Amino acid sequence: MPTLTIREAIRLGLDEALETDPSVFLMGEDIGTYGGAYAVTAGLLEKYGPDRVRDTPISEAAFIGAGVGAAAGGLRPIVELMSMSFALVGFDQIVNMAANLRYMSGGQIKAPMVIRAPTGAGMQLAATHSQSFETWLAEVPGLRVVAPSTPYDALGLLRSSIKEDNPVIYAESAGLYGASGETPAEYYEVPIGSAKVCRSGDDATLISYGHGMPILYESAEILAARGVSAEVIDLRSLSPIDTGVLVDSVQKTGRVLALDTARRSGGIMAEVTATLQEQTSDWLDGPVVRIGAKCAPWPYNREMEQGSLPDAQDVTGMLSATYDL
Amino acid sequence: MGKMNSTGRETQIASSAGPAGLPDGLDAAGVVEMYRTMILSRMLDERVWLMNRQGKAAIVASAQGHEAAQVASVRALDPSRDHFLIYYRQFTAMLALGVTPLELLCGFLAKSGEPMSEARQFPLHGSHPRVDLFSFSNVVGTQLPQAVGVALADRLRGDQGRVTIVYFGDGAASQGDCHEAMNFAGIHRLPVLFFCENNGYATSVPLQRQMAVESVAVRAAGYGFPGVSVDGRDMFAVYQATKDAADSIRAEGGPVLVEAKVDRLLPHTTDDDHTLYRSPDDIGQMRGRDPIDVTSRALRERRLMDEDGDKSIRQEARRLVIEATDRAEALPYPDAEAMYRHLYAE
Numbered sequence: 151m152p153t154l155t156i157r158e159a160i161r162l163g164l165d166e167a168l169e170t171d172p173s174v175f176l177m178g179e180d181i182g183t184y185g186g187a188y189a190v191t192a193g194l195l196e197k198y199g200p201d202r203v204r205d206t207p208i209s210e211a212a213f214i215g216a217g218v219g220a221a222a223g224g225l226r227p228i229v230e231l232m233s234m235s236f237a238l239v240g241f242d243q244i245v246n247m248a249a250n251l252r253y254m255s256g257g258q259i260k261a262p263m264v265i266r267a268p269t270g271a272g273m274q275l276a277a278t279h280s281q282s283f284e285t286w287l288a289e290v291p292g293l294r295v296v297a298p299s300t301p302y303d304a305l306g307l308l309r310s311s312i313k314e315d316n317p318v319i320y321a322e323s324a325g326l327y328g329a330s331g332e333t334p335a336e337y338y339e340v341p342i343g344s345a346k347v348c349r350s351g352d353d354a355t356l357i358s359y360g361h362g363m364p365i366l367y368e369s370a371e372i373l374a375a376r377g378v379s380a381e382v383i384d385l386r387s388l389s390p391i392d393t394g395v396l397v398d399s400v401q402k403t404g405r406v407l408a409l410d411t412a413r414r415s416g417g418i419m420a421e422v423t424a425t426l427q428e429q430t431s432d433w434l435d436g437p438v439v440r441i442g443a444k445c446a447p448w449p450y451n452r453e454m455e456q457g458s459l460p461d462a463q464d465v466t467g468m469l470s471a472t473y474d475l
Numbered sequence: 476m477g478k479m480n481s482t483g484r485e486t487q488i489a490s491s492a493g494p495a496g497l498p499d500g501l502d503a504a505g506v507v508e509m510y511r512t513m514i515l516s517r518m519l520d521e522r523v524w525l526m527n528r529q530g531k532a533a534i535v536a537s538a539q540g541h542e543a544a545q546v547a548s549v550r551a552l553d554p555s556r557d558h559f560l561i562y563y564r565q566f567t568a569m570l571a572l573g574v575t576p577l578e579l580l581c582g583f584l585a586k587s588g589e590p591m592s593e594a595r596q597f598p599l600h601g602s603h604p605r606v607d608l609f610s611f612s613n614v615v616g617t618q619l620p621q622a623v624g625v626a627l628a629d630r631l632r633g634d635q636g637r638v639t640i641v642y643f644g645d646g647a648a649s650q651g652d653c654h655e656a657m658n659f660a661g662i663h664r665l666p667v668l669f670f671c672e673n674n675g676y677a678t679s680v681p682l683q684r685q686m687a688v689e690s691v692a693v694r695a696a697g698y699g700f701p702g703v704s705v706d707g708r709d710m711f712a713v714y715q716a717t718k719d720a721a722d723s724i725r726a727e728g729g730p731v732l733v734e735a736k737v738d739r740l741l742p743h744t745t746d747d748d749h750t751l752y753r754s755p756d757d758i759g760q761m762r763g764r765d766p767i768d769v770t771s772r773a774l775r776e777r778r779l780m781d782e783d784g785d786k787s788i789r790q791e792a793r794r795l796v797i798e799a800t801d802r803a804e805a806l807p808y809p810d811a812e813a814m815y816r817h818l819y820a821e
């Protein structure tokens with residue numbers, strides 16, 4: 151099996167879609183000659199030309215809105231944002247427009263577009279450049295939200311997202327672009343709305359997505375050394391959430407910890423843990439546990455920023471404090 | 476708020492200097508002082524770029540190529556009463572306003588004692604306790620509507636004769652915020668000076684793919700106020716255009732848009748590689764009209780400075796940069812435990 155980085159897997163998925171589907175085109179800042187702020191679209195302009203790989207002015211509202219219009223007009227636009235934080239400038243087009251179009255037109259109009267954006271903190275980009283708004287967008291009815299943490303899922307989810315007839319937010323963990331892994335040469339898809347059990351275990355269920363996954367793998371190793379067997383689950387999809395896989399796991403382990411590298415308060419893991427409390431309370435050995443980043447703006451100073459982010463010590467510490475593991 | 480020069484040193488002027496042909500409001504000493512700030516800015520800028528390569532500064536956006544436009548626009552205003560909303564490329568403007576090299580370095584290195592934000596804010600963003608400036612967002616263009624509000628506050632408080640200058644790039648001019656701010660300022664004839672540093676690029680995207688017109692200044696007509704375009708490598712031209720704009724605004728003439736055409740000599744930031752989208756020829760041409768060289772030549776031709784004067788200005792700047800670097804590196808990092816401080820009113 152070929153080994154790809156997440157960056158290469160996304161590029162492959164875009165290349166393949168441009169190659170096979172004439173209705174697909176890309177828009178975004180610096181995606182052409184420059185190949186994208188994170189080098190995801192490198193080489194695509196040369197291959198497909200400026201009509202299908204379009205550099206935009208710094209006008210998120212315009213090019214997200216144009217994406218909505220082009221999708222309504224029958225195409226399948228893929229829009230790249232330079233940062234999830236900059237989605238705010240186009241939020242009206244995403245939340246009020248793309249998400250509502252189908253419902254509010256009684257099913258007459260659809261907006262099958264993909265909005266890709268790097269997300270997450272940890273790179274000293276400070277408050278207005280480090281936020282993870284996929285967790286806000288996951289609450290919006292009419293949108294799909296996915297967030298891969300491996301090259302396999304990045305490619306599989308991108309394929310499903312491009313085919314999807316609803317608008318999809320495709321959140322790319324900025325710190326994981328270089329992460330590599332095996333990706334089958336034969337065609338496959340990863341369906342939207344399916345979580346993945348990445349490591350099985352019996353004593354506790356650990357749940358996260360994106361940047362949280364490497365922290366969970368590290369935590370599972372620490373726990374294993376203590377004789378605790380953790381089941382690790384990657385949500386992969388924040389909307390819809392694959393509740394079935396989560397419930398099955400918690401019914402088996404009786405303990406659950408959900409980790410978010412975005413702010414803890416009001417985050418996606420609040421939804422996950424509340425759902426598990428509702429549906430698995432008879433199986434739980436103690437309260438559901440939720441960990442997230444500190445609820446302050448992301449600071450530039452490295453120590454402060456790293457101190458805001460949860461780590462494996464927080465995970466194992468909370469598990470022993472809550473469940474005596 | 477007080478006005479300081481960036482070096483606090485006496486200027487060295489060739490004795491034959493006279494105010495010959497200088498724009499109104501500029502004298503020989505002032506002009507040399509502007510050049511001194513440009514040199515200091517260039518050397519400090521080179522130093523932080525290097526510090527990024529050494530892993531000490533997380534990210535740097537350089538002002539190299541923008542120095543003349545920045546120093547002249549600040550000089551044409553009155554920092555003791557005007558308001559400055561800047562953007563992330565304004566190293567030189569910050570120095571000209573009185574932010575010290577040590578303070579700027581503390582910002583890049585996120586050291587304790589950084590006065591803009593206690594090391595919380597992205598370098599070259601923030602506000603300053605001694606200088607009336609602010610700049611808050613990485614999201615480009617947000618400062619334009621804010622500037623309109625600062626000017627509106629002056630108007631509502633009956634505070635007359637103050638100008639709010641807001642700086643932005645050609646790329647930021649494509650944001651809805653830019654249009655909305657200019658329209659609002661135009662309607663209410665607010666005392667705002669919109670100052671665009673047009674370097675022809677939004678990161679890698681050249682002007683032709685950002686706008687269908689050749690200059691940002693022409694847009695002003697659509698908002699009902701004047702727009703002028705000047706060569707931003709020519710300190711005197713920028714000074715004159717900005718001064719005229721400020722005079723007109725102070726006389727309650729409503730907003731003005733000044734566009735300075737400049738070159739961004741380096742990549743967009745330390746994360747960028749501009750050879751991917753600029754030819755060696757283009758880069759060479761830009762270097763051939765470096766505002767530092769243009770200004771040095773102009774000052775010598777006007778006999779405002781001689782070669783020795785130039786040399787000693789450079790030596791002095793080098794000394795200041797080394798001194799500030801040593802001091803900044805020796806400072807501790809702030810207490811990470813103070814994470815929640817300043818989140819809410821205490």
Ligand SMILES: Cc1ncc(C[n+]2csc(CCOP(=O)(O)OP(=O)(O)O)c2C)c(N)n1
Pocket residue numbers: 179208210232236239564613614615643644645646647648672674676677678739743
């Ligand atoms: C809304 C928004 N989109 C994208 C970015 C990423 N970005 C940062 S600076 C920049 C280019 C800005 O160009 P310009 O305004 O011309 O200023 P310059 O850097 O050339 O001085 C871009 C695209 C951003 N900061 N904000």
Ligand SMILES: [Mg+2]
Pocket residue numbers: 644645646672673674675676677678
């Ligand atoms: Mg520019």
